[in-house]
Amino acid sequence: MSEFEAQVLADLSVLKNQMAVLVGDGNSGRIGAIEERVNQHEERFQNVRGVAIAFGSVLTLVQFLIDYWRKR
Numbered sequence: 001m002s003e004f005e006a007q008v009l010a011d012l013s014v015l016k017n018q019m020a021v022l023v024g025d026g027n028s029g030r031i032g033a034i035e036e037r038v039n040q041h042e043e044r045f046q047n048v049r050g051v052a053i054a055f056g057s058v059l060t061l062v063q064f065l066i067d068y069w070r071k072r
Helices: 003-023 030-071
Strands: none
Touching: 003 030
16 A cells, blocks of 8 residues: 555544534534524524513503503
């Protein structure tokens, strides 16, 4: 085996190890962890969005009631 072939095989071995860390070898790798964090952020965003919609609805109702009472 020539020096070039040995270097190529060594580089491929390093690449294989890095891919195992990134993708995971049966377990969740870095990509899986990132996907999980993105899903958590999406859930939190939806929760905050729901609270904002509810707060806006209550605020609108209060404003309508105030306007109604002023006109009476």
